[in-house]
Amino acid sequence: MKDIARRAGVSESAVSFALNDRPGVSDITRDRVRRVAEQLGWRPSTAARALSGEGAATVGLVVARPAGTLGVDSFFLQLISGIQEVLAERQLGLLFQVVEDVTAECAVYRRWWAEHRVDGVLVVDPRTDDPRPELLAELGLPAVVTGGVPDTERPQRPGLSTVWADDAGAMASVVGHLHALGHRRVVHIAGLPGLAHTERRMRTLRAEADRRGLTEVRSVTTDYSDAEGAAVTRRVLGADAPPTALVYDNDVMAVAGVAAAASLGFAVPDDVSVVAWEDSALCRMVHPWLTALSRDTVSFGRTAARELLGLLDDGPAGTVQVPLPRLIERESTRAVRTT
Amino acid sequence: MKDIARRAGVSESAVSFALNDRPGVSDITRDRVRRVAEQLGWRPSTAARALSGEGAATVGLVVARPAGTLGVDSFFLQLISGIQEVLAERQLGLLFQVVEDVTAECAVYRRWWAEHRVDGVLVVDPRTDDPRPELLAELGLPAVVTGGVPDTERPQRPGLSTVWADDAGAMASVVGHLHALGHRRVVHIAGLPGLAHTERRMRTLRAEADRRGLTEVRSVTTDYSDAEGAAVTRRVLGADAPPTALVYDNDVMAVAGVAAAASLGFAVPDDVSVVAWEDSALCRMVHPWLTALSRDTVSFGRTAARELLGLLDDGPAGTVQVPLPRLIERESTRAVRTT
DNA sequence: AGCACAGCCTAAAGCGCTTTAGCGTTCTCT
């Protein structure tokens, strides 16, 4: 900037004003400065900007998943794609970190904020008894929790937005679909027990089952891995009065489940129907094609990022709901066989 | 730091020395300062550090993949896991960006470097006629190219390391395996044409085929998607004298290919053998289980990150090779049927 | 003519840290 100032024959302050579209310089000077800057290939130093109070021009994303569990499903990369799209508009960076558990995640938030590394964060995988909203509020770190059930009990915290999908409604549509097909014995192979959406899906399943008078409907939690998905499948299908329908909390387990079922002699959908939560290429790569709940993860990411940008502009914290996932009926669900 | 200095009764400089393990303060003072800092919960401001010449404590990773192509395979998340593990040791951040193409990728490097946002970058998906090494050398941005074929022609650039897997050796092992099983007609469903490892695999395939006197062996490039994998599979199997073995450049296409083959009445491995490049949960989720080339992607990431750290410490640029991928023989390959 | 005010610009301080030069004290060696 000193160079620019010299070459343009003005002071550094004038350069700063000119380059940041702030009043205080004439249009003619502004243009001159801009041209010189352009010519010199000047780019603002984020460090210096950050130091003089402008913020770090970066948002953070940390995902806490045990070592192996990551990378099986495509959820995160898609979410990130969406986030990036929005961040790119303002040339904001995305600081990304993978950690083992929520405790480590909290430590990262503390560190990032103390080090002025980020202006805000995106929080994924909300949990029951989640320590993170508390912490973020305490720190005053702007954040948007994505995937969370809106917290109706507690007051909306300033600087903490929520973007959520209606897991309850989606689960209701799944149960409705299966019930209509005549299924009475259903097992829901759920994801990680501590996650808010897992609990919500399980609660809704129970509620819907009760409402419809279905007694043989239950959930089993897993770690989302193909291994556990297959193991649970074998276990429940091996029992007396095996279920006629299985609902998997992700695509990977669903696919693994179909294979496991086959190995036990259960054909899909003839002997057992299968629904996958989360549609992806996977669901159309196996035979039969899987009936799946489809949501637009990329746009989920976009929405979350946009919400965070709002917060960074001192906008109000809000709660926005993304569209209800649609149930795509394919080949893996069918009316229950009448013996 | 000013606060710490005051409370510890020393100057700011002394605090800086104490906290950075630099000589210039007595052990007793150092301890006192440390205690005060601890008690105040002090963390260095990365912005200030960066500004006074320490670097940004951040490395960058940009992946250029057309919108849809990302997120199908698990390669990136695993790579990132490995990278993070190493970066965490030094509390380095990972700035992550997804872009559409290499041109955009270059722009990001320019910007990051000009803005002092990163100290170095990890470059993935090396290409034939890759503009990136050139650019990085010109900028002087430390980088490690991962997955590249070592560039034997050009001199090793300072500040540019290479971590590579022996795709040629791996391809040779695949051809050997298939040849031994009696296969003579083989189609290699390759990945994106511009990528260095794609070209290398295709070249090696041809060379190996020539060496063994196999004339009906060829490669077809794709975009790595399940859709193209399936389409190409249908096309080649539908032709006269269809191949008896298919080699897919990733797991996703392999799985899609098996399904496509089945829809044409080709059973795997009875009618056609299948090999997947890149082993993953997917390969054990379908029936038959896929014979696959397995490499340790997480440790690939670790190696790359470690190499970059070396560069950041002004270590020498190097070329390191990761272990040869192993061919895991499962159910999808079998001796060719004797008519 | 005199005054107020707007417009354009500069000087200087400050953000939180590192680093160099230098100062006084104690230790070591001849």
Add this chain to the structure above:
DNA sequence: AGAGAACGCTAAAGCGCTTTAGGCTGTGCT
């Protein structure tokens, strides 16, 4: 005993930017 080195520390400058206070000029008003 005196010179010199070693040690423990401080003062101050500087990294690249933003921002506040204020200076100067020219315009419009009474």
